[in-house]
Structure formats: structure tokens, C-alpha cells
Amino acid sequence: MERINSKQNQTIKEIKKLHTHKGRQKSGEYLIESWHLVQEAINYLNLNQVVTILATEDQYLAHGDDLSGENIIVISDEIAAELSDTSTTQGIFAVCKIEEQSFNVQKDSGAWLLLDNVQDPGNIGTMVRTADAAGFAGVIFGDGTSSEYNGKVLRAMQGSQFHLPVIRMNLKKAMEIFKAQHVKIYGTELNPDAINYQDVQPMDNFALIMGNEGNGMNKDLLKMTNDNLYIPIKGNAESLNVAIAAAVIMFRIKS
Amino acid sequence: MERINSKQNQTIKEIKKLHTHKGRQKSGEYLIESWHLVQEAINYLNLNQVVTILATEDQYLAHGDDLSGENIIVISDEIAAELSDTSTTQGIFAVCKIEEQSFNVQKDSGAWLLLDNVQDPGNIGTMVRTADAAGFAGVIFGDGTSSEYNGKVLRAMQGSQFHLPVIRMNLKKAMEIFKAQHVKIYGTELNPDAINYQDVQPMDNFALIMGNEGNGMNKDLLKMTNDNLYIPIKGNAESLNVAIAAAVIMFRIKS
Structure with a gap:
């Protein structure tokens, strides 16, 4: 488990870029936020599609047990506020891989x-x-x-x-x-x-x-x-x- | 027709307060924004319920003909941006009176x-x-x-x-x-x-x-x-x- 406390950290700077189309295109990744979405990503995506989980100390204490096997970075509240695009962040995020989904429609495909x-x-x-x-x-x-x-x-x-x-x-x-x-x-x-x-x-x-x-x-x-x-x-x-x-x-x- | 170009104008300061619950309660008025809503207010409210229309020069040129009989203040683009709670304002507003609507339900009232x-x-x-x-x-x-x-x-x-x-x-x-x-x-x-x-x-x-x-x-x-x-x-x-x-x-x- 890694720990990052500085907003100037290069990893954090790269993750912040995922808020832009250009940043997502360059890295092939995107950022989700909130425990609900992180949970959904863990439950529904393949293991290698969830690249990194970022959690504040509080969030890591609350949900660490459900995150075994994940690559986790514990971040400061200040970094969480920086990464969030809401005014009140829960303090938990996941970086996920963008994977093109193929469109394969059959006659009875719903x-x-x-x-x-x-x-x-x-x-x-x-x-x-x-x-x-x-x-x-x-x-x-x-x-x-x-x-x-x-x-x-x-x-x-x-x-x-x-x-x-x-x-x-x-x-x-x-x-x-x-x-x-x-x-x-x-x-x-x-x-x-x-x-x-x-x-x-x-x-x-x-x-x-x-x-x-x-x-x-x-x-x-x-x-x-x-x-x-x-x-x-x-x-x-x-x-x-x-x-x-x-x-x-x-x-x-x-x- | 009045013209206001200063954000420091007292009328503008008072109208800005209508964004808060306290301001609305004190004055008994509220603020609407956009030509669509101003039009709706003019069409559906009684004349005395629409207190003032505020419009930028552009909006006044575009809609002035539909505003005869209204109390109009032409404002600068800067004031419009100040009064708006959107990032891209059309530049037209109305101050309307708050009137309590009575609830009078009958058996077949929909x-x-x-x-x-x-x-x-x-x-x-x-x-x-x-x-x-x-x-x-x-x-x-x-x-x-x-x-x-x-x-x-x-x-x-x-x-x-x-x-x-x-x-x-x-x-x-x-x-x-x-x-x-x-x-x-x-x-x-x-x-x-x-x-x-x-x-x-x-x-x-x-x-x-x-x-x-x-x-x-x-x-x-x-x-x-x-x-x-x-x-x-x-x-x-x-x-x-x-x-x-x-x-x-x-x-x-x-x-």
C-alpha cells in the first residue's frame, strides 16, 4: 500500500488529467468517484480493468477489508478534494481502464x-x-x-x-x-x-x-x-x- | 426606462439578495432568468406580480416590443453576469412577487x-x-x-x-x-x-x-x-x- 500526501506528486498530477478528454485518451484510463461506484467497478469489471484505488485514511479504514487484492494508494483529504469534481467528496476513487465495447447486435438482442x-x-x-x-x-x-x-x-x-x-x-x-x-x-x-x-x-x-x-x-x-x-x-x-x-x-x- | 451600469447600484445589490432565502423572505420577491421564463411570467402572472424586467442592451433590442407596459431596467453585460446563477446568461431577468397560493382541494380536483x-x-x-x-x-x-x-x-x-x-x-x-x-x-x-x-x-x-x-x-x-x-x-x-x-x-x- 502506497501513501501520497503531496498534491505535487506526479501520479496525482497524471490522475487529475483524467478529468479531461485529452488526458483520458492519452492514458486510456478514466476516473470514478464514490464508494458506490468503486464497489460496482470491483464487482463488475475484470481485475486488470481496475488499475488503482485511491482512498483517504477514513475511507481506507471503512472499506479496506473489501479491497484486498486491489492496488491501493492512501491519499490525504487535500488530495481527495483536488481529485474530486464535486464540492463534497467521499474521498474514494478508482482509476479504470477504458475498454472499447464491441457492438454485436443479433436479431433477438433486446x-x-x-x-x-x-x-x-x-x-x-x-x-x-x-x-x-x-x-x-x-x-x-x-x-x-x-x-x-x-x-x-x-x-x-x-x-x-x-x-x-x-x-x-x-x-x-x-x-x-x-x-x-x-x-x-x-x-x-x-x-x-x-x-x-x-x-x-x-x-x-x-x-x-x-x-x-x-x-x-x-x-x-x-x-x-x-x-x-x-x-x-x-x-x-x-x-x-x-x-x-x-x-x-x-x-x-x-x- | 432606467439604465444601470454599475454593480454597486443599490437596486442591483438588493436584487442580488433574491438568490438567498433570507433575501426573498425580506422583500417578498424572487428572481427568474431567461427569455422563456420572463415570457411565461408576463403571460401567466397578473401585471402587478411582475415587478421589474432587467435586460441587457441586446436582450432589450430583441424583446423590447414584447415588453410594453413593463417596468424595464437596461443593465450592462457585467451586471447580467453578476445577477445570473448560470455560467452563460442570456441577459434577461424578471423580479416577481411571491404570492402564497391557497390549497383548496375539492373531491374532483384532479x-x-x-x-x-x-x-x-x-x-x-x-x-x-x-x-x-x-x-x-x-x-x-x-x-x-x-x-x-x-x-x-x-x-x-x-x-x-x-x-x-x-x-x-x-x-x-x-x-x-x-x-x-x-x-x-x-x-x-x-x-x-x-x-x-x-x-x-x-x-x-x-x-x-x-x-x-x-x-x-x-x-x-x-x-x-x-x-x-x-x-x-x-x-x-x-x-x-x-x-x-x-x-x-x-x-x-x-x-
């Missing part, structure tokens, strides 16, 4: 959520967590959708990225694969000419696309779908938050 | 969402917006639930607070009123012994209670309900975000 240019990290992470809870097979992050290794996305996913594949892929390409397998693809739009989501019979195998918060789905992708769904708005709200709309549809149409 | 000690401003605002879209009659903020005038709550509500009553009230007291009117009250809990929300027939008049993010609903309130609902989790997620759970249930059981 329900997939596709994110088209979704911006807000909280929305994105919440949608992955909700897809997990709704029994979806996986989530595909299309072009323009914020990084799955962004701190806020990781926090909102609450570990669901360890339960189901989260894949980054051009959505046009993904849709062509679904089409070749005769998997039905549903787009979503704020348009009463689309199909009321309540009129869709619950099913097991399909793809559902959610679009950008302000602009909705890409027009070219909308044309490639089998059908497009909308949620009727009863009150005076103009629209629903994208993660809310995704949840309402996912829980309704996934059998 | 569906009500009750928030029991919900903490996260984004979750709270999103639930009000979702209740609006699902055709709910109103939302009651119970003890411990973050302020309806908090900047993040206001932003997430997207103006829905102008479409339906948002009332602050002790939930035990509110439940007694619903009970006296024979309105059915549903609690929510993460407990498979509760009723699957899908087994509830859609209806018009009821109260639905959502609990705290970490601890769920208050145990005493859970005992006062007619029934308690849960959402079966199919994947490996431990739970749903509270705003997501609220949306799934609201859109399912409100006819």
Missing part, C-alpha cells in the same frame, strides 16, 4: 437506447441508469453526445455502465446494423403527427432514439426510422426533459 | 403531486414540469423540500409554476384534507411488497407522494396512505432517480 447528440451530462447518465432499470440491452452514444467518461455522466449513471454495454458509434451506422437484423427502430419527435407512444404494443427487441435537448433528433436519422413516437402533453408545459421522455417511453414499450 | 423532503433542485423542478405535462392539478412542497424560488428549481420548472399551483404545506396536513375529501393517496417505496404501479387503473383524482432521494418517504406518512406503489426494476440498477420514477408513475396512472 432493446437498445440510442442517444443522438444529447448534451447534458446529467440527462445522459440518467438515461443509461433508466435503461438499465427498464431492462434494456445497451445504450449507444451517437456523435455529439457527451463523453461516457465525463464525471457528471459517470455520477448520474450510478454504475449502470458496468451492467450493460455503453457503446460509442455513429448512429447511422448503428441503424444500418439494426435494419439488417430486422430490428424495429423508433425515433422520437415533438410532433402530434408521430405515433402516440401509448399505442405501441410492449415488445422485447427494438431500438429507441432520443434526440438533442433543444433541437430534437437529426432530421436524416428521423427519416431512417420505422416509426416516430411522441408523448402527448396534457398541461401547458411545452415539452418534457429528454431523460423524462426517455423513461416514460422505455418503461411503456419494453415488455 | 391529480396532485406531493414532494416529501426532496432535496435536489433539478429533480424538484423537473417533477413540477413533468406534473404539468402529465395534466396534474398541482404540486405540494412538503417540509424539507428545497425552495420553489431556488434558481435551479426555477430553471428546471421551465415556467410550469405559472401553469399549475405550487404550494408549500406540511404533508400530514395536506393528506388529512385529501382524506376528508375521499381522494385516494398513493405513497411510493422501493419495496416489492408494495403494489406494482402497472396494476393501478388510470384515474383522474388522486394524490401521489414522492420521497427523499436517499431515504425515500417518511415512515409516518407511508402509513397514512391508501396504497404504496413501486416500480419493478428489471436490470441491475439499484433504483431510479426520483424525478424519473415520478414521471413513469404519473404518466401511467393519470388518465
Whole structure:
């Protein structure tokens, strides 16, 4: 067990870089934070995918017994605050390896959520967590959708990225694969000419696309779908938050 | 039309205080931000409830025509940045009067969402917006639930607070009123012994209670309900975000 007390330590400096896209790309690693996520990583990832656990003295005392076999660095509270991107950190982190997940869709491979240019990290992470809870097979992050290794996305996913594949892929390409397998693809739009989501019979195998918060789905992708769904708005709200709309549809149409 | 260019101006200093609970209580006013919310306030509030509009030169040029009859102050970009609680402000604000909304439930008064000690401003605002879209009659903020005038709550509500009553009230007291009117009250809990929300027939008049993010609903309130609902989790997620759970249930059981 190593101990680091200086913020100037080179290892800590390198780990801090994992908050940026560039830093993650260079090292092929990313950083997760909180005991819940560290636990999920240990439970769901292969041993060699969890590179290092960083814990304050308090956290090491609390969880050390569950961390046998792990490469552990005990850090000062000051370093924990430095590594965290929250204002109140628990003081426990893990550096994990980025491993590309392959997209291998078969005809009966379940329900997939596709994110088209979704911006807000909280929305994105919440949608992955909700897809997990709704029994979806996986989530595909299309072009323009914020990084799955962004701190806020990781926090909102609450570990669901360890339960189901989260894949980054051009959505046009993904849709062509679904089409070749005769998997039905549903787009979503704020348009009463689309199909009321309540009129869709619950099913097991399909793809559902959610679009950008302000602009909705890409027009070219909308044309490639089998059908497009909308949620009727009863009150005076103009629209629903994208993660809310995704949840309402996912829980309704996934059998 | 007044013009203020100094951050030291007393009016600006007073308006800045509206970001705090104490400041709002003292003045009986609150601050909203963005053209969308200002528009909603103008459309839905009485004239005397919108006290002052603050707009940068750009925003005044863009929207001045829609603001005739309003008390307008043109402010510098620097003041706009100072008044905003976002990192990228549009530069338009309104100071509105706080007016207590009375809770007057009749037997057939629709569906009500009750928030029991919900903490996260984004979750709270999103639930009000979702209740609006699902055709709910109103939302009651119970003890411990973050302020309806908090900047993040206001932003997430997207103006829905102008479409339906948002009332602050002790939930035990509110439940007694619903009970006296024979309105059915549903609690929510993460407990498979509760009723699957899908087994509830859609209806018009009821109260639905959502609990705290970490601890769920208050145990005493859970005992006062007619029934308690849960959402079966199919994947490996431990739970749903509270705003997501609220949306799934609201859109399912409100006819």
C-alpha cells in the first residue's frame, strides 16, 4: 500500500488529467468517484480493468477489508478534494481502464437506447441508469453526445455502465446494423403527427432514439426510422426533459 | 426606462439578495432568468406580480416590443453576469412577487403531486414540469423540500409554476384534507411488497407522494396512505432517480 500526501506528486498530477478528454485518451484510463461506484467497478469489471484505488485514511479504514487484492494508494483529504469534481467528496476513487465495447447486435438482442447528440451530462447518465432499470440491452452514444467518461455522466449513471454495454458509434451506422437484423427502430419527435407512444404494443427487441435537448433528433436519422413516437402533453408545459421522455417511453414499450 | 451600469447600484445589490432565502423572505420577491421564463411570467402572472424586467442592451433590442407596459431596467453585460446563477446568461431577468397560493382541494380536483423532503433542485423542478405535462392539478412542497424560488428549481420548472399551483404545506396536513375529501393517496417505496404501479387503473383524482432521494418517504406518512406503489426494476440498477420514477408513475396512472 502506497501513501501520497503531496498534491505535487506526479501520479496525482497524471490522475487529475483524467478529468479531461485529452488526458483520458492519452492514458486510456478514466476516473470514478464514490464508494458506490468503486464497489460496482470491483464487482463488475475484470481485475486488470481496475488499475488503482485511491482512498483517504477514513475511507481506507471503512472499506479496506473489501479491497484486498486491489492496488491501493492512501491519499490525504487535500488530495481527495483536488481529485474530486464535486464540492463534497467521499474521498474514494478508482482509476479504470477504458475498454472499447464491441457492438454485436443479433436479431433477438433486446432493446437498445440510442442517444443522438444529447448534451447534458446529467440527462445522459440518467438515461443509461433508466435503461438499465427498464431492462434494456445497451445504450449507444451517437456523435455529439457527451463523453461516457465525463464525471457528471459517470455520477448520474450510478454504475449502470458496468451492467450493460455503453457503446460509442455513429448512429447511422448503428441503424444500418439494426435494419439488417430486422430490428424495429423508433425515433422520437415533438410532433402530434408521430405515433402516440401509448399505442405501441410492449415488445422485447427494438431500438429507441432520443434526440438533442433543444433541437430534437437529426432530421436524416428521423427519416431512417420505422416509426416516430411522441408523448402527448396534457398541461401547458411545452415539452418534457429528454431523460423524462426517455423513461416514460422505455418503461411503456419494453415488455 | 432606467439604465444601470454599475454593480454597486443599490437596486442591483438588493436584487442580488433574491438568490438567498433570507433575501426573498425580506422583500417578498424572487428572481427568474431567461427569455422563456420572463415570457411565461408576463403571460401567466397578473401585471402587478411582475415587478421589474432587467435586460441587457441586446436582450432589450430583441424583446423590447414584447415588453410594453413593463417596468424595464437596461443593465450592462457585467451586471447580467453578476445577477445570473448560470455560467452563460442570456441577459434577461424578471423580479416577481411571491404570492402564497391557497390549497383548496375539492373531491374532483384532479391529480396532485406531493414532494416529501426532496432535496435536489433539478429533480424538484423537473417533477413540477413533468406534473404539468402529465395534466396534474398541482404540486405540494412538503417540509424539507428545497425552495420553489431556488434558481435551479426555477430553471428546471421551465415556467410550469405559472401553469399549475405550487404550494408549500406540511404533508400530514395536506393528506388529512385529501382524506376528508375521499381522494385516494398513493405513497411510493422501493419495496416489492408494495403494489406494482402497472396494476393501478388510470384515474383522474388522486394524490401521489414522492420521497427523499436517499431515504425515500417518511415512515409516518407511508402509513397514512391508501396504497404504496413501486416500480419493478428489471436490470441491475439499484433504483431510479426520483424525478424519473415520478414521471413513469404519473404518466401511467393519470388518465
